Amino acid sequence: MAAGFGAASRFVLGQEGRITVVKAPNDRPVIAIPDLRGNGAAQQHMAKFNEALWTDVESSGVLKMAPKSMYPMQVPQQPSDLRTPSSPTENLKGLALNDWYQPPASAGYLAYGYTAVTGDQIVLSGWLSATNQPSAAPLLAKRYFGPNTEEGARKVAQEFAADIMGQFGGKSLMGTKIYFVSDRTGKKEIWSMNYDGSEQKPITSYNNISSFPALSQDGTKIAFTTWREGTPQIYIHSLETGRKLVFYNQRASMNASAEFTPDGQGLLFSSTAGGGSAQIYRTDLNGGNVRRISTNRAIEVEPRVNPKTGQDIVFVSGRLGSPQLFKMSMDGTDVVQLTPGDGEAVNPSWHPDGQKIAFAWTKGFDIGNFNIFIMDVASKQYVQLTHGAGRNENPSWAPDGMHIVFSAKRGRTTQIYSMLADGTNVKQLTSAGNNEKPVWSKTALK
Amino acid sequence: MKRQFVNVALTAACALALFGTACHKKTVAAAPLPPPPPPVEQPKPAEKPVISSFTAEPSTVVKGSPSTLRWAISGASDVSIDQGIGSVQASGSRQVYPSNDTTYTLIARGVGGTSSMTVSVRVTAPEAPPVTQPTVTSRRSASEFLSQEVQDAFFDYDSFSIRDDARGVLTNDASALKRFFSDDNYTGTAIVIEGHCDERGSDAYNVALGDKRAQAALEFLKGLGVAENRLKTVSFGKERQSCSEQTEACWQQNRRVHFAAQ
Known part of the structure; x- marks a missing residue:
């Protein structure tokens, strides 16, 4: 039984400093989604359509999928196919909503419909009904249009899925992008892809080492670290024009691991500008108005600002010896240790609610064998999501607050995976070369 | 003719x-x-000794190896060789072990006078590795020089302190770098000290750790008088691994500072 990290982030603070995730209740709505069929030329893309529809609804985490093997023999394609049984016990083999409500399907909801081709468009007619209210109007009745291609079929499926999830408080990730680092061309470059792994495209072509991407909250700018000029320096690109923006790096042997402030006006990063170990700095977006935030002799990297308050910075510091997570205010005061000190704790990423972080930790494993954890920052209580399946690093929250994308080396190569924030529904999104350091855009870019 | x-x-x-x-x-x-x-009839000389031969074989020796002196004299009443050999028979041989280039003088005395002849033995140093011969040095490219004379120094995990073995390595590197910087062939070439880490720590932390390793090596070399104005540093974190196996031997190989010409 999957543990649920529900839409309302229902986790209870348990004993022994751990978050006890509430068991997914059977109250999670159950939905049946039989395969939809296409009329004539629309049928050719229906395999992709049905896969996308199922995957998106399933990975939303807000619904439980009734298994297809339990479905009745007949499937309604539109409301006019539905019959009303003459008695409560009459079985119409699927043509009555009650047939889907009863065991073995036991689904509270049924999504159904069909596709057809009009000109060069694929048209989806989709409905969602509550199976125990046969006389009520469908919860959802809508037409969706897209080009009659595989891409178009996937698009209308994802839009239908988004509307279904919306009925249950789920947010669709459709239109969100994941930025990441890939070496598939032989050199590390910044790449982008859709939230489901489709349309993987290069953002940079510097033919050097370009890594550590960070995204502005509005999704219009990307900052990263590149060795193009010899030493690690920060570059910022506009994602609207594709051009490099002006950013003056500090005179330092290292300027790296950048992060935008939530208001989009500033950049935090780690720099050796003051001599000694790398420390946390803030500048304006062009590199001006520099301010040193941390003043420590130890290495301090990966500053990440609370997206809700714009105040607290979670960062990684070596001040206790091994790298651990700490929190401080924007002026470097009120330093709080978050992780207890065992193993190495790195790669913090704020949940959109500004209360939790995901991070990577070697707790209980050998050096280098990271797993993904979530911590409630106020209580410092945590829960482990991955369990020793290779190296798991660099988690980043999806804007729905329910999904996490991360990179993992589970074979010979490092690849990018997404999962629900309870560790279930793990999906591999990349396969070419090595792919790492994913960041999920917080808004959909049109 | x-x-x-x-x-x-x-x-x-x-x-x-x-x-x-x-x-x-x-x-x-x-x-x-x-x-x-x-033919002109020469007046018969008086009874002056005749040195018919005085040789050193071989005439060039590696230090510590012998050369054999041979001589044949007639009409002498007393024959001697200098360099501490003293009186010898009218004809004979003697092994010598000169430590430097040496000229031996044979003096033969007779009734009619004295004859002398000299022979030289050249002494060479034992064969040294070619790298220490400056004539070879000057013909190498900067990167050849570095790969032959300047070694990587290694570090403990999550540490940038210079270990004892690294002190030895960097001390040798310092003298090689001083020779490099004083060699006219490399004028204008700077040396980049690269800091590297093994693959286990996190990427971002390792960039900062590699920076500390490179800085630590720079400080050590400065302390030994290496010209700071021709030394630069860069951290590659774990972006450029020299070894990719999952063993401590391999990880150790990656936790290093490496020297490159720029």
């Missing part, structure tokens, strides 16, 4: 004759050669 001269003269005569009549070797007879002069 004379015969040759005659031929040259003959040819020259022919060449001159070309301007007048044809040159006919057969018909134009050369002037007959003058007879050789009669």
Whole structure:
């Protein structure tokens, strides 16, 4: 039984400093989604359509999928196919909503419909009904249009899925992008892809080492670290024009691991500008108005600002010896240790609610064998999501607050995976070369 | 010799004759050669010793190897060799072990006077590795110099302190870098100290750790008097691994500072 990290982030603070995730209740709505069929030329893309529809609804985490093997023999394609049984016990083999409500399907909801081709468009007619209210109007009745291609079929499926999830408080990730680092061309470059792994495209072509991407909250700018000029320096690109923006790096042997402030006006990063170990700095977006935030002799990297308050910075510091997570205010005061000190704790990423972080930790494993954890920052209580399946690093929250994308080396190569924030529904999104350091855009870019 | 001269003269005569009549070797007879002069009767010398030979074989030795002196003298009443050898028989041999280039003088005394002869033995140093010969150094490219003379220094996990073994390595590197910087062939070439980490720590932390390793090596070299203005540093974190296996030996190989020419 999957543990649920529900839409309302229902986790209870348990004993022994751990978050006890509430068991997914059977109250999670159950939905049946039989395969939809296409009329004539629309049928050719229906395999992709049905896969996308199922995957998106399933990975939303807000619904439980009734298994297809339990479905009745007949499937309604539109409301006019539905019959009303003459008695409560009459079985119409699927043509009555009650047939889907009863065991073995036991689904509270049924999504159904069909596709057809009009000109060069694929048209989806989709409905969602509550199976125990046969006389009520469908919860959802809508037409969706897209080009009659595989891409178009996937698009209308994802839009239908988004509307279904919306009925249950789920947010669709459709239109969100994941930025990441890939070496598939032989050199590390910044790449982008859709939230489901489709349309993987290069953002940079510097033919050097370009890594550590960070995204502005509005999704219009990307900052990263590149060795193009010899030493690690920060570059910022506009994602609207594709051009490099002006950013003056500090005179330092290292300027790296950048992060935008939530208001989009500033950049935090780690720099050796003051001599000694790398420390946390803030500048304006062009590199001006520099301010040193941390003043420590130890290495301090990966500053990440609370997206809700714009105040607290979670960062990684070596001040206790091994790298651990700490929190401080924007002026470097009120330093709080978050992780207890065992193993190495790195790669913090704020949940959109500004209360939790995901991070990577070697707790209980050998050096280098990271797993993904979530911590409630106020209580410092945590829960482990991955369990020793290779190296798991660099988690980043999806804007729905329910999904996490991360990179993992589970074979010979490092690849990018997404999962629900309870560790279930793990999906591999990349396969070419090595792919790492994913960041999920917080808004959909049109 | 004379015969040759005659031929040259003959040819020259022919060449001159070309301007007048044809040159006919057969018909134009050369002037007959003058007879050789009669041997001059030297007055018999007094009974001065004759040194018929004095040799050193071989005449060049590697330091520590012997050379054999041989001599043959007639008409001497007393024969001696210097360099601490002293009186010797009129003919004989002696092994010597010179430590530097040495000239041996043989003196033969007789009734009629004294004769002497010298022989030299050249001594070479034992063969040294070619890298220490400056003549070879100057012909290498900067990166050849670095790969042959400057070694990587290694670090403990999550540490940038210079270990004892790294102190030894960096001390040797310092003297090699001083030679590099004083060599006219490398004028204008800077040395980049690269800091590297093994693959286990996190990426971002390792960039900062590699920076500390490179800075630590820089400080150590500065302390030994290496010219700071030609040293630069860069951290590659774990972006450039020299070894990719999952073993401690391999991880150790990656936790290093490496030197590159720029």
